[in-house]
Amino acid sequence: MKTYKKDELDNIRRAGEILSRALFAAKNKVAPGVSTLELDAVAEGVILEHGAEGCFKGYRGYGFVSCISVNEEVVHGTPRADKVLKEGDIVSIDVGVRYNNFCADASRTFGVGQISNSAQKLIDVTKQCFVEATKTLKAGSHVGEIGRNVEYYIRHNTTYGILTNYFGHGIGRNVHEEPLIPNFVPNVPQLRAVARKKFPENTVICIEPMICEGDPTTKTKEDKWTVVMADGKLSAHYENTLIIHKDGVEVVTDKFI
Numbered sequence: 001m002k003t004y005k006k007d008e009l010d011n012i013r014r015a016g017e018i019l020s021r022a023l024f025a026a027k028n029k030v031a032p033g034v035s036t037l038e039l040d041a042v043a044e045g046v047i048l049e050h051g052a053e054g055c056f057k058g059y060r061g062y063g064f065v066s067c068i069s070v071n072e073e074v075v076h077g078t079p080r081a082d083k084v085l086k087e088g089d090i091v092s093i094d095v096g097v098r099y100n101n102f103c104a105d106a107s108r109t110f111g112v113g114q115i116s117n118s119a120q121k122l123i124d125v126t127k128q129c130f131v132e133a134t135k136t137l138k139a140g141s142h143v144g145e146i147g148r149n150v151e152y153y154i155r156h157n158t159t160y161g162i163l164t165n166y167f168g169h170g171i172g173r174n175v176h177e178e179p180l181i182p183n184f185v186p187n188v189p190q191l192r193a194v195a196r197k198k199f200p201e202n203t204v205i206c207i208e209p210m211i212c213e214g215d216p217t218t219k220t221k222e223d224k225w226t227v228v229m230a231d232g233k234l235s236a237h238y239e240n241t242l243i244i245h246k247d248g249v250e251v252v253t254d255k256f257i
């Protein structure tokens, strides 16, 4: 696992702050009648205005600064002019920022206008999964502690599912670095080995629980990016970039939202 020095961490902090501003601006634009492409443009405007760039853009040929996923779409939704939000939808906005060659990555799920109590509960629980994942985290913690805490919370408090084919990840010079970070207790040998690894001080990671109302099986749409729940039920996503310190964690993408 890569660790980062003071000046490198400062660039990651700055990327995170700009990202948080971009998410805040995009959130304020969320309303019935607005397209997901318009939300991407708002986020991109803020990022460029602060001398940064979108770090998803160009990643494996991806064309946008954000991934925007509505309702049964869970992650990697491609912004589209013809994907128009309507009252009662839930929309996750996932943004990546690169500042001075260092990256940050974060996501929030928002309601569009009035949403159902059950949709709001899914959003709240997904955020709480992040909180549970970080509660005891510090240098020396095992990677597996994150998935153990998320799964424990979900199993004891809800009937929701946890996606098991998408993961959190290390981040820094690249948007995706080692290790993979499962949001569940893995039972395949390769992931069990990852879970036993320990985080050194000054590691930078993204924790991103993806939680669904139904079965956690997903499929990918014809655009080759947008991941949807196979059963068509609601799903939510919450993600922050954080630095692991000796005594705990420092979240760098939650300053404004």
Ligand code: MF3
Binding pocket: 055, 056, 057, 059, 060, 062, 066, 067, 076, 094, 096, 105, 106, 169, 175, 206, 239
């Ligand atoms: N937050 C997403 C993730 O960690 C990043 C989207 S992938 C990209 O998987 F291609 F859009 F960059």
Ligand code: CO
Binding pocket: 105, 106, 168, 169, 206, 208, 239
């Ligand atoms: Co991520």
